[in-house]
Amino acid sequence: MSHVLITGAASGIGREIGLAYARRGESLTIADRDAEALAAAGEAMARAGAADVGQLASDLSVARNAEALVAEAWDRAPVDVLVNSAGIYPATPFLELDATTWDRVQNINTRAPLLLTVALAKRAVAAGTAPSIVTISSGASLRSRPGAAPYSTSKAAVEVAMRSAALELGEHGIRVNCVSPGFVVVDSAANPVTDEYADAVGQNPLGRKGSPEDIARAVLWIAGDEAGWITGAVLRVDGGSSAGTTALPLHWASNLAADDADDAAGADGADDAAGVPVAEASGAASGSTDATGVGA
Numbered sequence: 001m002s003h004v005l006i007t008g009a010a011s012g013i014g015r016e017i018g019l020a021y022a023r024r025g026e027s028l029t030i031a032d033r034d035a036e037a038l039a040a041a042g043e044a045m046a047r048a049g050a051a052d053v054g055q056l057a058s059d060l061s062v063a064r065n066a067e068a069l070v071a072e073a074w075d076r077a078p079v080d081v082l083v084n085s086a087g088i089y090p091a092t093p094f095l096e097l098d099a100t101t102w103d104r105v106q107n108i109n110t111r112a113p114l115l116l117t118v119a120l121a122k123r124a125v126a127a128g129t130a131p132s133i134v135t136i137s138s139g140a141s142l143r144s145r146p147g148a149a150p151y152s153t154s155k156a157a158v159e160v161a162m163r164s165a166a167l168e169l170g171e172h173g174i175r176v177n178c179v180s181p182g183f184v185v186v187d188s189a190a191n192p193v194t195d196e197y198a199d200a201v202g203q204n205p206l207g208r209k210g211s212p213e214d215i216a217r218a219v220l221w222i223a224g225d226e227a228g229w230i231t232g233a234v235l236r237v238d239g240g241s242s243a244g245t246t247a248l249p250l251h252w253a254s255n256l257a258a259d260d261a262d263d264a265a266g267a268d269g270a271d272d273a274a275g276v277p278v279a280e281a282s283g284a285a286s287g288s289t290d291a292t293g294v295g296a
């Protein structure tokens with residue numbers, strides 16, 4: 001049986017990760033700023049089969065609380081898995097940004113996972129144990145969006161911080177990875193989003209919105225022994241949305257011109273045997289990015 005510490009476990013993705021570990025009969029310590037929702041989540045996890053559930057109300061925007069949280073969790077039992085899921089994603093127009101908003105987002109989304117990782121790693125190295133650490137980052141680390149300068153920065157930063165941790169903690173057998181969700185539908189009091197935003201940001205090649213269960217499965221896998229040679233990784237669990245954008249038309253102007261030429265020449269006209277339009281094939285041969293569409 002493992003002892004799993006999860007932040008942000010009162011709601012959304014963190015709560016679902018707790019339920020997934022509970023169904024495996026693990027021992028849980030769950031933490032969140034929202035004590036009332038945390039208590040309800042703890043009850044649900046106990047019902048789902050957790051060996052035991054410790055609840056620690058903690059505001060991780062306060063630096064010292066990270067060390068205190070790990071100390072209290074470790075007092076219950078050595079921590080085998082840490083999942084950093086607590087996070088905020090406020091939408092702040094760029095022209096309204098100020099230091100307070102910036103600092104709050106960085107402190108919760110980046111500094112807290114970093115300090116929790118340091119605090120846990122210190123104890124683990126001293127005790128000779130090798131916990132697995134997973135931080136929930138975001139596809140926003142790759143692609144920003146309106147109102148998300150602080151959020152995107154915080155998630156890009158936490159991915160790099162966790163890669164740095166992986167480099168330095170590898171010699172102790174401590175694995176450090178990120179799981180980066182695409183848009184996932186959660187019923188969040190802390191992070192409400194409009195239906196309009198959800199529909200727009202939820203587009204992806206697989207064509208359905210993600211669920212907290214999709215993320216929990218990935219977290220349990222990468223934290224577990226089956227992923228024993230993986231560290232410093234960012235696992236994108238996003239229906240393919242980080243692969244690129246689907247919200248573009250297939251044809252650029254040069255392709256349309258080739259199609260017109262095709263139409264004029266008839267069915268066996270301008271395409272080569274592989275069906276590649278003339279403009280694209282000749283562009284590739286000459287190294288032109290415009291003709292291939294790559295440089296558009």
Ligand SMILES: NC(=O)c1ccc[n+]([C@@H]2O[C@H](COP(=O)([O-])OP(=O)(O)OC[C@H]3O[C@@H](n4cnc5c(N)ncnc54)[C@H](O)[C@@H]3O)[C@@H](O)[C@H]2O)c1
Nearest residue numbers: 008011012013033059060061086087138181183184188190
């Ligand atoms: N839902 C998505 O589409 C999505 C996509 C990518 C990444 N994420 C990331 O997943 C994580 C979980 O988000 P979610 O969507 O489940 O949202 P959520 O609001 O349902 O869960 C976040 C939890 O973090 C807690 N929290 C916030 N500030 C805290 C603080 N200062 N101290 C302690 N706890 C605090 C909240 O109370 C809440 O319970 C976040 O890190 C978020 O950035 C979410």
